[in-house]
Amino acid sequence: MCAVGSGPESIEREEQFATAGPTETLERIVEFFRGGERPSAIGIGSFGPVDVDPRSPTWGHVTTTPKPGWKGAAVAPILRDRLGVSIAFDQDVAAAALGEYRWGAGRNAPSLCYMTVGTGIGAGLLIDGQPWHGLIHPEPGHIRVPHDRARDPFPGACPMHGDCLEGLASGPALEQRWGAPGHELAGDHPAWELEAHYLALGVLSIVCVFSPERIVLGGGVMEQPGLLERVAVRLRELVGGYLATPLLDDGINDYLVSPALGDRAGVLGAIALAQAASDRAG
Amino acid sequence: MCAVGSGPESIEREEQFATAGPTETLERIVEFFRGGERPSAIGIGSFGPVDVDPRSPTWGHVTTTPKPGWKGAAVAPILRDRLGVSIAFDQDVAAAALGEYRWGAGRNAPSLCYMTVGTGIGAGLLIDGQPWHGLIHPEPGHIRVPHDRARDPFPGACPMHGDCLEGLASGPALEQRWGAPGHELAGDHPAWELEAHYLALGVLSIVCVFSPERIVLGGGVMEQPGLLERVAVRLRELVGGYLATPLLDDGINDYLVSPALGDRAGVLGAIALAQAASDRAG
Numbered sequence: 001m002c003a004v005g006s007g008p009e010s011i012e013r014e015e016q017f018a019t020a021g022p023t024e025t026l027e028r029i030v031e032f033f034r035g036g037e038r039p040s041a042i043g044i045g046s047f048g049p050v051d052v053d054p055r056s057p058t059w060g061h062v063t064t065t066p067k068p069g070w071k072g073a074a075v076a077p078i079l080r081d082r083l084g085v086s087i088a089f090d091q092d093v094a095a096a097a098l099g100e101y102r103w104g105a106g107r108n109a110p111s112l113c114y115m116t117v118g119t120g121i122g123a124g125l126l127i128d129g130q131p132w133h134g135l136i137h138p139e140p141g142h143i144r145v146p147h148d149r150a151r152d153p154f155p156g157a158c159p160m161h162g163d164c165l166e167g168l169a170s171g172p173a174l175e176q177r178w179g180a181p182g183h184e185l186a187g188d189h190p191a192w193e194l195e196a197h198y199l200a201l202g203v204l205s206i207v208c209v210f211s212p213e214r215i216v217l218g219g220g221v222m223e224q225p226g227l228l229e230r231v232a233v234r235l236r237e238l239v240g241g242y243l244a245t246p247l248l249d250d251g252i253n254d255y256l257v258s259p260a261l262g263d264r265a266g267v268l269g270a271i272a273l274a275q276a277a278s279d280r281a282g
Numbered sequence: 283m284c285a286v287g288s289g290p291e292s293i294e295r296e297e298q299f300a301t302a303g304p305t306e307t308l309e310r311i312v313e314f315f316r317g318g319e320r321p322s323a324i325g326i327g328s329f330g331p332v333d334v335d336p337r338s339p340t341w342g343h344v345t346t347t348p349k350p351g352w353k354g355a356a357v358a359p360i361l362r363d364r365l366g367v368s369i370a371f372d373q374d375v376a377a378a379a380l381g382e383y384r385w386g387a388g389r390n391a392p393s394l395c396y397m398t399v400g401t402g403i404g405a406g407l408l409i410d411g412q413p414w415h416g417l418i419h420p421e422p423g424h425i426r427v428p429h430d431r432a433r434d435p436f437p438g439a440c441p442m443h444g445d446c447l448e449g450l451a452s453g454p455a456l457e458q459r460w461g462a463p464g465h466e467l468a469g470d471h472p473a474w475e476l477e478a479h480y481l482a483l484g485v486l487s488i489v490c491v492f493s494p495e496r497i498v499l500g501g502g503v504m505e506q507p508g509l510l511e512r513v514a515v516r517l518r519e520l521v522g523g524y525l526a527t528p529l530l531d532d533g534i535n536d537y538l539v540s541p542a543l544g545d546r547a548g549v550l551g552a553i554a555l556a557q558a559a560s561d562r563a564g
Contacts, residue, residue: 049526063526111416123491127409134393134493136525143487144520146428160522205425209405209491211416238426240442243418244331244345 001267002032004039006275008103008261008268012036019047022062022073030082041086041281043273045095045266046075048122052090052133060089066159088277090124092116092266093138094131096259097124099269100216104260109214113206114265115140116219117199121166125210138210141166145201152177152194169198171221182221195221196230203231203256204238207248218259232256283549284314286321288557290385290543290550294318301329304344304355312364323368323563325555327377327548328357330404334372334415342371348441370559372406374398374548375420376413378541379406381551382498386542391496395488396547397422398501399481403448407492420492423448427483434459434476451480453503464503477503478512485513485538486520489530500541514538 005011015032019025033039049065051058060076076089090098097114100106106114106126115123121141125132132138142164147156154177156163157170167173175181178191185191203215217228232252239248247255259265287293297314301307315321331347333340342358358371372380379396382388388396388408397405403423407414414420424446429438436459438445439452449455457463460473467473485497499510514534521530529537541547 049524051526064524125491132493135489135495135529136493136527138493139490139525140487141490142521142524143490144428144483146426160524161520201426205422205487206491207417208421208423208425209488210407211414211418211420213417238443239424242331242346242424242442243421244333245418247417 094124095269118219200234325552376406377551400501482516
């Protein structure tokens with residue numbers, strides 16, 4: 001998704017197209033941005049894993065993805081050189097976190113996690129509205145969670161790790177396990193209790209490691225009505241009163257929340273990234 | 283452990299005694315600090331969970347511990363009032379992280395995790411040498427990791443969660459599972475391969491969520507020769523090349539390291555906490 005604008009109420013142009021190989025996709029992005037006034041900066045929220053270290057020779061590249069053709073694609077350097085503008089580059093989930101922080105469900109959260117459950121499972125972390133990267137960037141889809149093979153014999157869908165969190169609870173995992181995509185499964189299908197269980201185990205790791213002050217849980221799978229509430233119930237059970245805060249007890253519905261920007265969090269966050277880059281460039 | 287000084291080479295006085303109930307223990311601490319010149323500030327690295335939020339009415343209290351008598355103990359406020367000095371208060375593991383960052387194996391790590399494996403499993407996270415707390419503070423001992431009951435029928439030792447990471451891999455878990463404490467188990471005992479497996483699963487969650495630039499793995503259990511290396515081998519297998527950095531591949535022995543200060547990391551970190559509090563107070 002490409003857009004030009006300065007916030008949710010002021011999108012001047014936008015265009016959406018499916019991701020093909022890198023050459024074709026980057027060419028379409030270049031055409032989009034050449035189709036209007038040159039922007040002061042461009043923010044990119046890319047699928048990952050990506051190199052977000054500005055000191056690295058492979059800054060702005062996609063790194064180890066299994067997506068055909070994209071491994072090592074120099075996304076940000078190519079767009080910078082073709083378009084001649086400053087580029088702010090981060091993961092798609094970090095951009096979505098930033099969008100929700102600026103204009104959505106993450107407002108006023110000193111530390112924030114935006115976790116997405118869709119084709120993959122990822123998360124963006126913000127500290128005072130700045131994406132947190134550390135060594136690489138968060139990749140919570142690849143943690144391992146308990147997998148009771150008696151209850152759930154599905155071996156997992158991750159091509160690299162099998163039954164990591166993403167392998168057990170992403171959209172493709174749901175579809176492979178049950179033979180139908182999530183949106184075709186009834187609200188009382190046992191898929192949802194199992195899905196909530198795995199997602200709560202993943203969220204628990206985020207709570208116990210990073211201890212964010214709010215978690216926004218988005219992505220296509222989370223559009224299932226009632227799923228967020230099921231995850232919250234299970235998370236509260238898993239915490240078991242050990243962490244002394246009402247936000248992980250009675251107040252959990254103020255802690256684990258839905259996105260306010262829906263599937264526009266990413267593109268709006270990319271605009272916020274671009275604004276920060278433009279401000280830095282003066 | 284109580285000490286007065288300004289760094290590893292300049293400890294003026296120190297005293298160690300077993301933790302009893304809060305009244306008796308805090309009284310001994312008061313006596314220790316009254317036994318010399320009044321320090322400019324005191325840093326406390328306390329067992330947890332603790333309330334480290336300076337805006338909270340229960341700042342400086344131990345919160346939900348199962349330790350008899352300590353639940354709700356007002357450790358920092360009592361010592362501040364009895365001794366009349368500024369108190370910097372944090373978890374024991376955050377203090378240990380700070381000690382290793384200042385004087386040990388965490389030097390020059392922009393982000394650092396100090397994880398301890400002993401009576402419990404905990405971790406302190408630092409960003410640019412400052413303890414990171416977020417909502418509460420990290421509590422990675424209570425994440426859930428895969429537990430293959432066919433391979434390991436031990437139900438787990440955590441009184442709250444059973445087979446959380448701490449319940450499976452703390453010192454007491456080792457002892458209860460095998461009928462002898464870790465230091466009595468031979469180096470080729472199967473205990474160590476299982477222990478390394480669980481610890482690597484826990485470290486993986488830290489890597490995939492917080493993505494620290496270095497991890498120091500300490501605590502009594504980690505004194506077992508060869509255990510750190512086994513954890514590193516297993517961690518590298520679990521990452522499976524997915525995270526594009528040599529530090530999680532060939533370079534893992536520069537990433538996952540032993541403490542340099544041994545069991546003195548905590549008390550030295552508390553001194554560093556006190557120095558920061560003293561600097562802030564001017």
